[in-house]
Amino acid sequence: MITAGIDMGSKTVKVVIIRDGEIIGKAKTLAGFEAGGAAEQAFAQALDEAGIAIDDVEAIVATGAGRKNAPYSTRDITEVGGDARGVIRLFPSARTVLDVGAEEGRAIRCTEDGKVLDFALNEKCAAGAGAFTESMSRALEVPVEELGPMSLKSTKSIPMNAQCAVFAESEVVTLVHLKTPKPDIARAVHDAIASRIVSLARKVGYEPDVVLIGGVAHNPGFVDSLERALECKVIIPENPEFIGAYGAALAAAEA
Secondary structure (H helix, E strand, O other), X not given: OEEEEEEEOOOEEEEEEEEOXXXXXXXXXXXXXXXXXXXXXXXXXXXXHHOOOHHHOOEEEEEOOOHHHOOOOOEEOOHHHHHHHHHHHHOOOOOEEEEEOXXXXXXXXXXXXXXXXXXXXXXXXXXXXXXXXXXXXXXXXXXXXXXXXXXXXOOOOOXXXXXXXXXXXXXXXXXXXXXXXXXXXXXXXXXXXXXXXXXXXXXXXXXXXXXXXXXXXXXXXXXXXXXHHHOOOOEOOOOHHHHHHHHHHHHHHXX
């Protein structure tokens, strides 16, 4: 059986196509101002990678912030449900899912069959999402992709008091003027994000195994800060940003 999942994220749209639970095609595009068109483009790319036509896809389920406006789908599920399904299918021992994307972070506690027991969201503050690193990299005048590796060179922990992205940017500028080494500032930025995500994890009562998904999982600086804050290692899938779409595709197969 061939099914597909569309994750209509706030910054990117991800599409995953599966055959009997195995991924045969996937694609990602920037959502932009026309998320529906971006989803159609990503779907076409995923179909091309899978080597099939859209008529071969038997069911399509959408997830993500813009799931109600997803093209092709006949049903949708929440981001929490998609995350839990996708992670448990790949890592049956997982009990806690941390999803950190561009605009939102969430912590999910689930059972061995993917049932969600509890979850907590960070929806209104950029300090718990990838957008925070983007604004801080601008303040540091460092490319955002270099911020994570740079933080790993830090030799000193510096507390960042401001949890709001606006005030934190001012704090970073002050630290720069004080000649604080940039790696130490970069580490402080990632520690601040990790602190916000760990507070969500504590709300749901996290327990191992802990799986980190979402685009920010590619950031080694954040992963280091998160593992220090959790005091445990986290599992990161090969394609962490596609797990929500994968979970949606699995939900389509279940239906």
